[in-house]
Each structure stands twice: as C-alpha cells, then as structure tokens.
Amino acid sequence: xxTAKIGLLGFGNVGGGTYKILTDNKxxxxxxxxxxxxxxxxxxxxxxxxxxxxxxxxxLTEDPDEILNNDEIDIVVEMLGGIEPATSFMLQAMxxxxxxxxxxxxxxxANYDKxxxxxxxxxxxxxxxxxxxGGIPVLTAITNAxxxxxxxxxxxxxxxxxxxILTKMTEEGLPYDEVLKDAQAKGFAExxxxxxxxxxxxxxxxxxxxxxxxxxxxxxTDIPTTGITKISANDIKAADEAGKKIKLIGKASIENGExxxxxxxxxxxxxxPLAGVSNEFNAVYIxxxxxxxxxxxxxxxxxxxxxxxxxxxxxxxxxxxx
Amino acid sequence: xxTAKIGLLGFGNVGGGTYKILTDNKxxxxxxxxxxxxxxxxxxxxxxxxxxxxxxxxxLTEDPDEILNNDEIDIVVEMLGGIEPATSFMLQAMxxxxxxxxxxxxxxxANYDKxxxxxxxxxxxxxxxxxxxGGIPVLTAITNAxxxxxxxxxxxxxxxxxxxILTKMTEEGLPYDEVLKDAQAKGFAExxxxxxxxxxxxxxxxxxxxxxxxxxxxxxTDIPTTGITKISANDIKAADEAGKKIKLIGKASIENGExxxxxxxxxxxxxxPLAGVSNEFNAVYIxxxxxxxxxxxxxxxxxxxxxxxxxxxxxxxxxxxx
Numbered sequence: 001x002x003t004a005k006i007g008l009l010g011f012g013n014v015g016g017g018t019y020k021i022l023t024d025n026k027x028x029x030x031x032x033x034x035x036x037x038x039x040x041x042x043x044x045x046x047x048x049x050x051x052x053x054x055x056x057x058x059x060l061t062e063d064p065d066e067i068l069n070n071d072e073i074d075i076v077v078e079m080l081g082g083i084e085p086a087t088s089f090m091l092q093a094m095x096x097x098x099x100x101x102x103x104x105x106x107x108x109x110a111n112y113d114k115x116x117x118x119x120x121x122x123x124x125x126x127x128x129x130x131x132x133x134g135g136i137p138v139l140t141a142i143t144n145a146x147x148x149x150x151x152x153x154x155x156x157x158x159x160x161x162x163x164x165i166l167t168k169m170t171e172e173g174l175p176y177d178e179v180l181k182d183a184q185a186k187g188f189a190e191x192x193x194x195x196x197x198x199x200x201x202x203x204x205x206x207x208x209x210x211x212x213x214x215x216x217x218x219x220x221t222d223i224p225t226t227g228i229t230k231i232s233a234n235d236i237k238a239a240d241e242a243g244k245k246i247k248l249i250g251k252a253s254i255e256n257g258e259x260x261x262x263x264x265x266x267x268x269x270x271x272x273p274l275a276g277v278s279n280e281f282n283a284v285y286i287x288x289x290x291x292x293x294x295x296x297x298x299x300x301x302x303x304x305x306x307x308x309x310x311x312x313x314x315x316x317x318x319x320x321x322x
Numbered sequence: 323x324x325t326a327k328i329g330l331l332g333f334g335n336v337g338g339g340t341y342k343i344l345t346d347n348k349x350x351x352x353x354x355x356x357x358x359x360x361x362x363x364x365x366x367x368x369x370x371x372x373x374x375x376x377x378x379x380x381x382l383t384e385d386p387d388e389i390l391n392n393d394e395i396d397i398v399v400e401m402l403g404g405i406e407p408a409t410s411f412m413l414q415a416m417x418x419x420x421x422x423x424x425x426x427x428x429x430x431x432a433n434y435d436k437x438x439x440x441x442x443x444x445x446x447x448x449x450x451x452x453x454x455x456g457g458i459p460v461l462t463a464i465t466n467a468x469x470x471x472x473x474x475x476x477x478x479x480x481x482x483x484x485x486x487i488l489t490k491m492t493e494e495g496l497p498y499d500e501v502l503k504d505a506q507a508k509g510f511a512e513x514x515x516x517x518x519x520x521x522x523x524x525x526x527x528x529x530x531x532x533x534x535x536x537x538x539x540x541x542x543t544d545i546p547t548t549g550i551t552k553i554s555a556n557d558i559k560a561a562d563e564a565g566k567k568i569k570l571i572g573k574a575s576i577e578n579g580e581x582x583x584x585x586x587x588x589x590x591x592x593x594x595p596l597a598g599v600s601n602e603f604n605a606v607y608i609x610x611x612x613x614x615x616x617x618x619x620x621x622x623x624x625x626x627x628x629x630x631x632x633x634x635x636x637x638x639x640x641x642x643x644x
Contacts (some may be wrong), residue, residue: 022470025470025471029470031471125583129467135612135616137463137466137468141463144459144641145462145463145634146357146630148344149347150350150632216382273599276595276598288630290457290633292626294459294616294619295618295619296616296618297595298614298617299614304614305610305613305614308471308610315466316467320450
C-alpha cells in the first residue's frame, strides 16, 4: 500500500484532533482509500502548552524547516492560526511542491488570491474545508457536488461562540455581559472575545465562501460587519414576540452580476431553517439556481470536528494524487 | 478543451432536469471543471409523454443499444426508474467500459452488490448521489469529505411525499385521507401512492445509506418498514401536546459491530433538527465518531434538484477521469 507522508504545522486543538483521527482511524482510512496516512513530523511551537493528545517525542520539532524543506513530506497541514507566519509557511510548502491543507480562516481570507495562485503555479492542491464551519463539509460540496449550479445566495451562522451567547440570551432572558462571562467560564468564548463577538471571525469565513461561490474575493476588512455586543435582552424579547430569532448572519448574494455582502445580527422568522440552529452549532444555507435551497448543519469548532474536516481534505488528496 | 460524451437513459423529469442543467450551465461547468459535457444521445421510451424540456430530435432514440453499445459515449446516466430494465442496462454499460451514474434508488437498492462489483471489475465509476435525498449531496459527503469517520448513526426524512402529508396534518389538523387527496391534486403524491406512504421508497434509500455508512448491504425488503397510513389526526395532536412531532424516519445505527435498522413513524422532540424539516423537504442526520452530529437539508425531489445531484456526479467523473 502506498503511504502519504504528512507534516503537521501546529499541535494545539486542531493539530491534536487531526493527529488523533489519523492515528485512531488509520485502518479505516487505509481500507476506504487504499493509501496509508503517516504523520512524519509535527511543528510544536510551545512545548509547555497543554496538548489535546500526546505524540511520540521524536515526531515533534520546533523548527518549521524540518517540515517545509523536508523532501520526504507530501502534504503539509497548517493549523497554526493567525496570518503570519502561517501564510509564509504555506507559500514555502507550495513552492517546495507540497500539497497544502489549512484550517486557518484568518490567513486564507487575508491572502486568498496569493495562496490559490501559488498553489496553481506549483501544480499542488490547496484545500481548506476546516476553515469554514468546522466539521461541516460545505466547501467540498460547493466546489464539487454542487458545482453545476450558479450560486444565488450563501448565508450562515458561521461562529459558534456568538450563536451560543445568543441562544442563552434567548432561552434564559439574560443580558449579554452575563452570558458572555458564563460562556468564557465554560470555554465557549475566549478571554479576549473580540474576534468572535465583533463578527471578525464570521467575516473571514464569509470572505472564503464568497470566493468559492461567486469567484469574487473581498477582503474580510471590506465586509460591512456588525457584531452582537449591542444586542440587549429587550431586543431579543421584542424579536421573540414578533415570531423572530436574532442570529449573527454572514450573507452574500448575487443579482445581475453584483455581489452584496454583510455580517450582522438578523431577525430570522422562527420557521427559517437557520432559526433552529442553537448553541455552539453552525450552519450554512445555500441557494443554487438548480438545486434550490440547501442547509448544512453541524459542529463549527472543536478538535475532532475540525480534525474531521482536515482529514477529509487529506483523504481527498490521497485518493486523487497517490 | 476535452469533451465528455454523455448518454441519457430516460427523458422524464430527472432526465429533463439533467439535460437542462448541462445545457443552460454548460459554460459555467466548462469554466469550473475544464472539461465540456456533451449529451450525444437520449433514450426516450415514450415519445408521447409530456417532457420537462425539449431536445434536438436527432439526439432522441428509442433503442437503448444506441447508447449502451455506442463507442463514442463515456458516461451513461440511468434515470428510468424501476428495477428492470434499468439494472440490466447499467450492467451492460459497465461491461462496455462506460462510467455509470444512476438516480434510481429502487434498482440500486435491489442490486447493490452486483452493480458495485461489476463497476469495480470493469474499472469504471458508479455514482448515484441523486438516488438518496434528491439534490442534497449527502452520499458524496459520506464517501469523501467525512470518510475519516466511523459512522455511528444515520437517520433521515427520506421521502418528500410523506413529509408533506405529515406537515399538513400537523399544521392544519386534517385527517390523512383528506391531506393525501390534496397532495395528489398538487402533484406531491402519485395516483398510486403506495411506495411513498408505505415507506418502501424510504427503505430503498436507507438500504443505500447503510451500504455506504456501515459497509453492510441489507435488501430493502428486509428492512422492518411501517408507513404513515395508520397515523390519525389524534396521534399528531397527542404528540404535539407532548412537545413532539411525528416524522417518517429511516434510521440505522451500529453498536459493537451490530447494525439495527428500521423505517417507521417516530415521535421526535420538537428541538431535534429533523423536527424542523417541513413540507416536501428531506434531510439526513449523520453521526460520525469524530465529527459528531451533522445534518444535510434540501429538496429531495424535482427535476432540477435531482438533476443537480446527477450533474455533480458527472462533474466528479469529468474532473478525475478526463
């Protein structure tokens, strides 16, 4: 059986989840794909950080070049987060002829054209299913199974932290500040929640969705973005009484070739499929000219759901390129 | 640009929808895939039947061998419905070295092993996304993007007719017979609704889902199946008062290597994502050991949604084999 040699950049939650899946489900993957995945090196920048799983010490390195310049490695998986050095690492890996997979929405949304073009120029694959909506395989659907459609609209609940906060505000009638504190205590919100609650994370994901659906790149900083920090318990109560639910929605649609886009709190009818998406779950609602409306629902974060999406990309490359 | 030569078996709703998409969105497909789809022949068994779209008369034939034995054709798309002659046509096409795509759940569920093995033996692709849940790309997700998961459970609302009837009974408090008549008048139920209302159609689809998720083939006739004909307005009212909705659910799960399966009306909590799936919509709810719960929602029937799924399979073959 052929072996795909894989280098992981990052060994936090997503890196750990990916490593665990490739280890625990190795036989299943070999049986289904006919190629064996082997992690040969893992970049771990902070040795003292708590890990999701352990790995053989001799796989670990603090030197990125042991992966990026390693002739043995076929596939580099970038799970560092942040725009740099992640982007430079991905470009270097592509230029060295390696297929690149990334879970890093910030880096991809910031440098979409450069990354896609560099992959094309070097004739390598660049896949990033995990960068939008975690474990939900929506990018693969957009670029493959649904690719005979002109997309008309894409909208989604793209951030689990804000959906958790809005759900708790709705169900328990509590104010934003109180729910945020609770979410931070439970690990659903970070100590500095700005990127989530101000809609920045959702804008990164919408930028990627728009690029794939409408072949139009808009920098996330150019997407009109409003977060959820100004939403009061009263707003939610008033919406409820009008048969609505407030959700943070990233949305883009096209009409006569013109794409309009925003990230903002929206009052959805309670009968809308997205209105039923609660807690930390994500969902993407797509309209194609032929298929009509579709919704993809699932876990938008977490080591194993996100790792599942990363592994889907790894398997796709193993299936087609080995 | 390379051209994929396609033969269509059947020119009813699904055949017509597929032809319309390949025609209307031809340029889009060429741009996205880099291969041009060309329909070179269409088997039309009944010249007098009302068509979804028209096609150039010289494409039409009443002789299946003009497709099955046509050396020019690369991909045969079977959209005839029924077990025979559809199965024999598919086997003949595979033996003649053609990739086969099918939307025909009855034929696939009845002859799954034979079709899959014949495709393997002849080194051709056999794809059938449209056979389960119409336009929803759930089979592609199961076999590709999610393939690093051990599947734990798959359940779904797999039949639009029964979901439409149950929705109207729930929303309007009407009895089964009355709603069925209305559904027949509106074209959501056939004159002979047996296959839908008795759960046979859903059992065909569950058989296919089980084969893909659990690598276990169970003939649809061996799946314990109960339809919706015995459900009364009172049953629905009682469920509603208990916070439940009655849905016709096809479900299979695995525990300690043992697969259990059924098609039957189930009382779902109103908070379950499947409970919010109304009218003629379908949805499939999947649990993987790594990704957790996912739901795929969309149109389970209709010329264009089903045609979208067929075209997704065509594009997949064009991308990888041309």
